[in-house]
Amino acid sequence: MKITEIREITLPISSPIRNAYIDFSKMTLSLVAVITDVIRDGKPLVGYGFNSNGRYGQGKLMRERFIPRVLEAAPDSLLDASGTNLDPHKIWAAMFTNEKPGGHGERSVAIGTIDMAVWDVVAKIADRPLFQLLAERYGNGVPERRVFVYAAGGYYYPDQDHGKLKDEMRGYLDRGYTVVKKKIGGASLDEDLRRIDAILSVLQDGQKLAVDANGRFDLDTAIRYAKALSQYDLFWYEEAGDPLDFELQATLRNYYDKPMATGENLFSMQDARNLIRYGGMRSDRDFLQFDCALSYGLVEYLRTLDMLHQHGWSRTRCIPHGGHQMSLNIVAGLGLGGNESYPDLFQPFGGFPDGVRVEQGHITMPELPGIGFEGKADLFREMRALSA
Structure with missing residues (x-):
């Protein structure tokens, strides 16, 4: 079991609105797909994630640092103790490798977006709604x-x-x-x-x-x-x-x-x-x-x-x-x-x-x-x- 690919695309979510600080006329987000080799109904299971509004897409950071670290890790090192699912905590640790403490603003968005996709596919591999998996x-x-x-x-x-x-x-x-x-x-x-x-x-x-x-x-x-x-x-x-x-x-x-x-x-x-x-x-x-x-x-x-x-x-x-x-x-x-x-x-x-x-x-x-x-x-x- 392994992650075979992680893809990102930056998409517009522009709108002619403003709050007290910013307008949203050029707002973007990153959409991420975490693709695995787990086959269900004849297709690979895929997890998806995106970042919230108010912060922009982070594709460059993902492609330069965080995606390569996950894909370069030994696949077995990213599995949970049972060996039957991915471990979000181990994947997170791989992404954070060689990162100093502090300075959270932009990289926290990049990691958070990939993390969302990871949890999505972990729950799909377990064949559960994520809320049920989290409760358990x-x-x-x-x-x-x-x-x-x-x-x-x-x-x-x-x-x-x-x-x-x-x-x-x-x-x-x-x-x-x-x-x-x-x-x-x-x-x-x-x-x-x-x-x-x-x-x-x-x-x-x-x-x-x-x-x-x-x-x-x-x-x-x-x-x-x-x-x-x-x-x-x-x-x-x-x-x-x-x-x-x-x-x-x-x-x-x-x-x-x-x-x-x-x-x-x-x-x-x-x-x-x-x-x-x-x-x-x-x-x-x-x-x-x-x-x-x-x-x-x-x-x-x-x-x-x-x-x-x-x-x-x-x-x-x-x-x-x-x-x-x-x-x-x-x-x-x-x-x-x-x-x-x-x-x-x-x-x-x-x-x-x-x-x-x-x-x-x-x-x-x-x-x-x-x-x-x-x-x-x-x-x-x-x-x-x-x-x-």
């Missing part, structure tokens, strides 16, 4: 197939007025979401408050709004927003300042006693640990948004979960960024608190397998081998073209 190996054996999801939207569009913003949010609510998210910090505070009021006017009982500054604010601005946002009952106030400014985050809790969220731009267990140590995050109300596809993959995410446990944090406080099916499987298999969702953006990579519906803010994971990409027809067309 790292959870309590019983996955939670009903997963909370929220709708991420509310970006700044050209010529979007408040009426169109309300229509966007109604569209999410009509599809079964109970929590929606909008961007802040890309307009004045007064205009952002008007946008918040517009959205709140269409919410019903049991429905909530989260807001996301995408790390835009300095401390004074973060505090001004915190004071203004305190009048609302928001689901959370997200990533007010630079993701590595732990002092800002710790100070902000003195001005905002309601839930906050951050972590999507921390790309290692060590950075996540520094957030827990020094960022003033409160385990009884705040949320952590680490995204495995950007932070060295599930192998590293498991280390992060172990660290959180050691610091007294429940896994239910983790609601990953990214809106992809890999995180959905982690949430279901390991008992996390929920997952981000992009109902209309970054297609075909966002969303759920065909036929999966949001009901009262939750989806039910389908019984599909691996991550379940084959269940989403428009996405699988792209994947199949890469591995053909």
Whole structure:
């Protein structure tokens, strides 16, 4: 049993939207196929992965460093103890060979994308949904197939007025979401408050709004927003300042006693640990948004979960960024608190397998081998073209 080939293609996921920091007009991602010599139904089993939006494709790094290291390793050295499946931890270690600590930004995305594809094919070889495999190996054996999801939207569009913003949010609510998210910090505070009021006017009982500054604010601005946002009952106030400014985050809790969220731009267990140590995050109300596809993959995410446990944090406080099916499987298999969702953006990579519906803010994971990409027809067309 061995990996015979690893392929990457860089694809556009451009969109005429912006948040407080970047626009997405030239956004790309890497799509990866890990091809094995395991034959099922007359064809080699293939695992697929891609990186989340907000970081660009990493094909050059993959081809120069990480893919060759996997392919040059002795095949038997990448197998699990039984010899009947690949071992994601050994493959991860092969990719990280000759890498120094620190400097996580871009290589963590490259490794995380390949790692996703590895876990996909490992679950397919085991003939299990990934969420079931994870529950058996790292959870309590019983996955939670009903997963909370929220709708991420509310970006700044050209010529979007408040009426169109309300229509966007109604569209999410009509599809079964109970929590929606909008961007802040890309307009004045007064205009952002008007946008918040517009959205709140269409919410019903049991429905909530989260807001996301995408790390835009300095401390004074973060505090001004915190004071203004305190009048609302928001689901959370997200990533007010630079993701590595732990002092800002710790100070902000003195001005905002309601839930906050951050972590999507921390790309290692060590950075996540520094957030827990020094960022003033409160385990009884705040949320952590680490995204495995950007932070060295599930192998590293498991280390992060172990660290959180050691610091007294429940896994239910983790609601990953990214809106992809890999995180959905982690949430279901390991008992996390929920997952981000992009109902209309970054297609075909966002969303759920065909036929999966949001009901009262939750989806039910389908019984599909691996991550379940084959269940989403428009996405699988792209994947199949890469591995053909």
